[in-house]
Amino acid sequence: MIRHFVFFTAQHDGNIEPIRKGLQILKRIPHAQRLEIALNRKSEPTSREVDVVVYGEFADDDALTAYKAHEFYAESVRRVKPLREMRWAADYDMAQAVNTPDDDA
Template structure:
């Protein structure tokens, strides 16, 4: 399982919902096992720069690549790029992640 996480900051506060709405196109792409687009709650006292988060889970690198090659992905980029200041992305394989499940010590 590949996790794909992307953080966006808006050029101005008025663009935040427009960014979220543009990224919502991504939820229509069939390759993700799970895909969420959300506004940052900004509850972390050390960092409030991020406005919108994309969180995706993909069964394989091939599924992630197909998602990124989809025409709706290109359309989302076209809509969001002029509105955003910052875009930070990370992909990682869950099988190689250091993790702890709830209830474990």
């Protein structure tokens, strides 16, 4: 299982809701097992710059690749890219994640 995170900052506060709406199109893509689009609560004092978060879970790399190749993904990019300042993305394979404390720590 691949976990997919994307963080967006808006160029202006007025762009936050249009970014969220533009990302909501991604929910129409069938390849994700789970996909959430949410506004950042900005409760972390040192990381208030992120405005919108996308979180997805995909069965494997092929599902994530198919998701990114979908026409609705391209439409979302077309709508959101002009409104955003920054975009950060991270993916990881859950099978490679550390799930237990290290005894040597």
